[in-house]
Amino acid sequence: MPAPQPLPEGFLFDLDGTLVDSVYQHVLAWHQALGEEDIHLAVWRIHRRIGMSGGLFTSILARETGIEPEPARLARILRRHHEIYVEHIDEVDPLPGAHDLLEALTAARVPWAIATSGRIETARPSLELLGVPLDRMVIVTRDQVRHAKPDPDLFLAAAERLGLPMHHATIVGDSVWDMLAAQRARGLGIGVLSGGYGEGELERAGAYRVFADPADILAHLDEIGGRR
Amino acid sequence: MPAPQPLPEGFLFDLDGTLVDSVYQHVLAWHQALGEEDIHLAVWRIHRRIGMSGGLFTSILARETGIEPEPARLARILRRHHEIYVEHIDEVDPLPGAHDLLEALTAARVPWAIATSGRIETARPSLELLGVPLDRMVIVTRDQVRHAKPDPDLFLAAAERLGLPMHHATIVGDSVWDMLAAQRARGLGIGVLSGGYGEGELERAGAYRVFADPADILAHLDEIGGRR
Numbered sequence: 401m402p403a404p405q406p407l408p409e410g411f412l413f414d415l416d417g418t419l420v421d422s423v424y425q426h427v428l429a430w431h432q433a434l435g436e437e438d439i440h441l442a443v444w445r446i447h448r449r450i451g452m453s454g455g456l457f458t459s460i461l462a463r464e465t466g467i468e469p470e471p472a473r474l475a476r477i478l479r480r481h482h483e484i485y486v487e488h489i490d491e492v493d494p495l496p497g498a499h500d501l502l503e504a505l506t507a508a509r510v511p512w513a514i515a516t517s518g519r520i521e522t523a524r525p526s527l528e529l530l531g532v533p534l535d536r537m538v539i540v541t542r543d544q545v546r547h548a549k550p551d552p553d554l555f556l557a558a559a560e561r562l563g564l565p566m567h568h569a570t571i572v573g574d575s576v577w578d579m580l581a582a583q584r585a586r587g588l589g590i591g592v593l594s595g596g597y598g599e600g601e602l603e604r605a606g607a608y609r610v611f612a613d614p615a616d617i618l619a620h621l622d623e624i625g626g627r628r
Numbered sequence: 629m630p631a632p633q634p635l636p637e638g639f640l641f642d643l644d645g646t647l648v649d650s651v652y653q654h655v656l657a658w659h660q661a662l663g664e665e666d667i668h669l670a671v672w673r674i675h676r677r678i679g680m681s682g683g684l685f686t687s688i689l690a691r692e693t694g695i696e697p698e699p700a701r702l703a704r705i706l707r708r709h710h711e712i713y714v715e716h717i718d719e720v721d722p723l724p725g726a727h728d729l730l731e732a733l734t735a736a737r738v739p740w741a742i743a744t745s746g747r748i749e750t751a752r753p754s755l756e757l758l759g760v761p762l763d764r765m766v767i768v769t770r771d772q773v774r775h776a777k778p779d780p781d782l783f784l785a786a787a788e789r790l791g792l793p794m795h796h797a798t799i800v801g802d803s804v805w806d807m808l809a810a811q812r813a814r815g816l817g818i819g820v821l822s823g824g825y826g827e828g829e830l831e832r833a834g835a836y837r838v839f840a841d842p843a844d845i846l847a848h849l850d851e852i853g854g855r856r
Contacts, residue, residue: 417672424656424671431652432719442723442841443652444645444824491660495670596672598826613670 409625410511410564412555412587414451416518417574417595419498419614420526424596425488426450426481433480439467447596451575453517453548454478482522489525495594497615499531504618506536508627511562513538515554517577538562549577552585559587570624572617579605590624592617637853638739638792640783640815642679644746645802645823647726647842648754652824653716654678654709661708667695675824679803681745681776682706710750717753723822725843727759732846734764736855739790741766743782745805766790777805780813787815798852800845807833818852820845 417423427447434441441461449457462468469477505512516523520541527534538561545553559569571582574595582589583606591602594613602610609624611617621627645651655675662669669689677685690696697705733740744751748769755762766789773781787797799810802823810817811834819830822841830838837852839845849855 421670421672424652424659424675428652428656428719435719440721442649442721442822444649444822447652447824491656491663493668493670594670594672596675596824598829600828600832601826604828 407565407568408510408627410559410562410569411505411513411626412558412569412571413512413514414571414573414575414578415514415516415523415526416451418572418578418592419495419502419514420492420529421495421594422485422492422526423447423450423574425492426485429481429484429488432484433477434461436480437469437473437477439465439469439477441465448576451517451549451573451595452577453542453551455548456550482519485522486525492526492529494529494531495592495613495615497613497618501614501618501621502530502532504621505626506532510626511564513540513558513562515540515558517542517548517554519543549575550580550584552581555581555585555587559585574602576601576605579607582606590617635793635796636738636855637796637798638787638790639733639741639854640786640797640799641740641742642777642799642801642803642806643742643744643751643754644679646800646806646820647723647730647742648720648757649723649822650713650720650754651675651678651802653720654713657709657712657716660712661705662689664708665697665701665705667693667697667705669693676804679745679777679801679823680805681770681779684776684778710747713750714753720754720757722757722759723820723841723843725841725846729842729846729849730758730760732849733854734760738854739792741768741786741790743768743786745770745776745782747771777803778808778812780809783809783813783815787813802830804829804833807835810834818845 413419427450430446431443520543523541540554540558542548545557547553555571559566566586569587570590571587572590574592579589579602589607591607591610592613599610641647658674659671748771751769768782768786770776773785775781783799787794794814797815798818799815800818802820807817807830817835819835819838820841827838
């Protein structure tokens with residue numbers, strides 16, 4: 401009898417803070433967009449909410465500030481966040497190793513996809529920075545699922561698009577919301593420090609390993625199932 | 629025999645990220661100033677160095693990027709960081725509770741001072757946001773000591789200016805460098821999350837308590853010796 405052939409591990413990546421160095425620009429764009437509507441929230445509190453769904457972000461905002469923006473005001477905040485972020489897009493770089501990591505996985509025929517809580521119009525300029533042709537990537541954005549992170553929908557949809565069973569999926573993200581969504585999706589979570597969260601926060605949210613950034617993951621790829 | 633009269637605790641505060649919500653603007657100002665000199669460092673790595681002395685920051689930069697800027701180039705980076713930061717100063721707010729905390733300490737006649745790794749020209753606009761007259765504050769800046777954090781000089785100088793023995797000093801800061809400098813000065817360290825570091829990072833660096841921000845400290849002032 402032949403030995404059972406284990407399935408290879410597949411990788412589902414978050415985008416902002418995980419592959420692209422855009423978290424701090426997003427954080428200050430939210431801060432400015434909220435400030436223009438006279439909603440004042442300390443910057444670190446915005447940082448700690450980045451990566452979760454905009455709807456949840458707004459509920460938390462309402463709870464923490466007592467302000468519940470009506471739909472028109474909320475739409476203005478979302479639009480201004482996008483405008484301000486795009487104004488600063490030329491200050492955004494890919495994270496060290498991001499391009500090489502994706503290329504290495506492709507070369508080894510290890511399946512991978514990107515799943516982001518952002519909408520496609522905000523994600524597109526970041527995706528273009530990665531230097532991987534968009535038509536070669538499997539990408540799931542906020543627009544395509546009912547609930548964003550920390551709900552598991554984005555990662556479940558990405559795995560389905562790859563034909564990857566979730567018990568063979570490793571989910572790589574910089575935020576607590578990625579790690580919580582990984583647990584709810586029954587995937588394995590790997591944290592990266594490149595979004596500015598602390599190691600302890602990521603481990604407490606369920607990361608089974610934490611690396612500095614994509615270059616550090618690439619250097620340890622064999623340890624985490626990233627080979628055929 | 630009368631009971632020994634314990635000295636009251638005095639408080640030495642860091643400025644950026646501890647009293648003023650300026651860390652993320654500082655981080656992106658450094659990122660832009662370095663980028664203009666074609667030095668590319670991921671934003672989170674800059675964030676993790678914020679609050680330490682500029683000299684140490686440069687040494688680490690040299691080690692991590694292999695770039696050792698000559699003095700003229702370094703001076704340009706420092707100047708541009710200051711210019712870019714000041715351009716964004718109207719996006720900087722005091723942190724919640726900062727003004728009230730300092731007023732409460734003053735009212736209770738608990739000695740307090742501010743000790744910052746920044747230079748006076750960068751610190752002044754932040755200090756003005758606190759709404760406490762500058763002539764009523766004891767302030768020690770980078771210009772006034774040999775070594776900045778994580779060396780203990782800034783906190784030692786601030787305590788001396790207050791006439792406060794270090795074994796009655798509580799040092800409040802948002803960064804690992806504040807907590808390390810507190811240990812080297814033999815003061816007690818209290819961390820705040822408002823600079824965007826994680827709780828675990830601050831505790832591992834020696835914080836004996838961690839609060840969210842100045843408002844949270846004010847709500848727990850009696851627990852940490854902040855009363856006459």
